[in-house]
Amino acid sequence: MRGTSAIVGIGESTYYKAGAATESEFQLTCTAIRRAAEDAGISVKDIDGFVSYANDRNIPTRLATALGVRELRFSGLAWDGGGNGVAGALAVADAAVTAGYANYVVCYRGLAQGQFGRFGQARERGRMRAEGHEAFRIPFGVVAPATWYAIIARRFLYEHGTTENSLAEIALVSYDNAQRNPRAVRYGRPLTKEEYLRSRWIVEPFRLYDCCQESDGAAAVIVTSADRARDHPKKPAYIWAAAQGMEYRGAAGGAFGAGYNDPEFPTAHLKVVARQLWSRAGIGPQDVQVAQFYENFTGMVVMAICELGFADPDEVEDWLLAGNIRWPNGRLPINTSGGNLAEAYIHGFELVNEAVRQVRGESTSQVDNVYYSLVVAGPGALPASAAILSAER
Amino acid sequence: MKRYLPESWPLPALTPLNRPFFTSGRIMLQRCSACGTVQHPPEEVCHRCLGTEFDYVASQGYGVIYSYAIQHYAPAPVLQEVVPFNIVLVQLEDFPEVRIVGNVINCPPEEIAIGQRVQAVFVPVTDPELDETLLIPHWERVD
Secondary structure, eight states: OOSSEEEEEEEEOOOEETTOOSSOHHHHHHHHHHHHHHHHTSOGGGOOEEEEETTOOSOHHHHHHHHTOSOOOEEEEEOSSSGGGHHHHHHHHHHHHHHTSOSSEEEEEEEEHHHHOOTTOOOOOSSOEEOGGGGGTGGGTOOSHHHHHHHHHHHHHHHHTOOHHHHHHHHHHHHHHHTTOTTOTTTTOOOOHHHHHHSOEEEETEEGGGBOOOEEEEEEEEEEEHHHHTTSSSOOEEEEEEEEEOOTTTTTTOSTTOOTTOTTOSOOSOHHHHHHHHHHHTOOGGGOOEEEEOOSBHHHHHHHHHHTTSSOGGGHHHHHHTTTTOTTTSSSOBOTTOHHHHTOOSTTTHHHHHHHHHHHTOOTTOOTTOSEEEEEEOTTSSSEEEEEEESOO | OOOSSOTTSOEEOOOTTTHHHHHSSSOEEEEETTTOOEESSOOSSOTTTOOOOEEEEEOOOEEEEEEEEEEOSOSSGGGGGGOSEEEEEEEESSSTTOEEEEOEESOOGGGOOTTOEEEEEEEEEEETTTTEEEEEEEEEEOO
């Protein structure tokens, strides 16, 4: 079951620094969906399915009502965490249109951190108590995602002799690509390695530029069956394969990214995803021309690159510093829009739009002859997910 | 001995499952009464045999730092007064499959290192709303 569905429309709101949007999160989300429908050459009223991933406040019934959708026939959600579900949402939409539960499924994310506050900032609630698995980490100060993942990344760096040079390379590549992308919040704000190294610590081993931005915005795509996809104005980006997954006892010690008693710790939780993805796709890492890796924190991207099979963990630093992820001549240019670090942090969904652009030939950092375009979600958060888009079915 | 993080920082909500860990003054690990499997943190079901009855086994309380982070940015205003602070993941010597999140006391951030041997020490902290004293595990360097 490869390429039975396709993305035929992409849309996004203007991307803002957190707090800078003049519209509400719900309005931003409606704008992204409207633009995705326009791009697909359909009316928003023809959308009959809604899929997002955990933590989206913009629920399908409210959206469908506000958009004047004639009939909502399907709704679905990739569970848990947050950005780990980006490609999982595509998997749900793929299944829905392939099985005929809906004809036009919109996958979306709205995120206005200015309006609703940001991830990673604990709210002041006076004395509160930590419950469930959180009782074993919050009382010790493990409260923000940056901290969960710093503990994972530190062990990876230790085991494989990887250094800040690898983390820097991820950030520098994202910023470099953003300088060609006028949508990017960091457009016109280049980053040098010296500036990276001088930036303040958030939580060691992560500096400021190792952490995703905080943004206001929304992004959306329209998924339909491969048969319908041919009748739309834009070149379809087929959902060649998608996968979600988690290894044995991956959340032992805490859900989200804090599975410190996972037998495979330190992991980005992408090993099961990678096995399934390549198996379903019938191709391997060598066949992919371009990739978008969700950057919550640079260290997790380094781990994700390894777990997807692009580099050996013990050699990943050399592989990165050899220019392999640089546009345009690297073996695998990544995060060609600037991604979470430098385009906008729309909880990673903007990466799907960019993966589609690469298939269409519409990226501001276009890679030549893209046939397979990879998007990898939420390294460290779980269940993780990934998807391969293709130019043909 | 004072708590490493501020007195007003959240405490665990005590439950039958976690009470031994946070009140006994020892590193108490959940053990399945049916099959003897040890799991941490405690869960309502044994992951090996799906048993639902448990007892607790005490670790000797020695371990090594398996990983760590040094927190510079305060994720909540009350933590401003203590940054930078350390967070460690301790692998127990007698239960090496178990890793415990905690803080090392009497250790400057730059001296925290993977492989450093540590020992559990317990700091009494009174939960003012419950009028109950918890014994919160902390870690101290040992040779």
